[in-house]
Amino acid sequence: MTGAVYALTGNLADAEDAVQEAYARAWARWARIQAGGDPAAWVRVVAQRLAVSSWRKARNRLRAHARHGSPAAAAELGPDHVAMVAALQKLPKDQRRVVVLFHLYDLPAEAVAREVGCSEGAVRTRLYRARQALARDLGEAPEPEPEPGGRRAAR
Structure with missing residues (x-):
């Protein structure tokens, strides 16, 4: 099968990929394909397509590429970007997820809470703790501690 598709494409890697994908699709539909007649013909046609x-x-x-030229070269990652990614990777998964949704996707806390499956208060707590950890890891001043009653001290 691979040899036939290779003769068709002229590229062994493409032929192998097409045949592998055709067999994977056949496996997922095996009962229907087997009942329909010749499974080899089905795989052959799918691989060719x-x-x-x-x-x-x-x-x-x-x-x-001919119309638009090469894509612009990606900008070099600066040390601040690398440090931020490293600091985000140190956060627990739940904190990292709310930080990304809130700050990078710019979702309101209510939408983040719905997506994560927790309360808005839990989102705000995770954001606070994540910001504290990021500030420590990045060497910045941490946020002030909340005052009793939920208010933060003035900056």
Whole structure:
């Protein structure tokens, strides 16, 4: 099967990918394919269609490249960016998730609470603790401790 698709595509890696994907799709539908007749023919047709589809994608990529040129080079990651990512990775998963949703996706606390599946108060607590940990890791001044009654001291 791979040899036939390789002859069709002229690229061994593409042929292997197409045949592997065709067999994976056949496995997921095996009862229906086996009942329908010749499973080898089904796999062969699917592999060929996948190979042609990959040709089309490659051709479209080449056309887009010819029209628009190379994509702009990605900006170098600065030391601040690297330090922030390292500090975020140290946070517990629940804190990191609310920080990303709140600050990077710019979701309100209510939306973050719905997505995470907790109360708004829990979101605010996680944000507070995450900010404290990030401030320590990044060498910045931590947020002031909340006053009794839920208010924070003035800055």
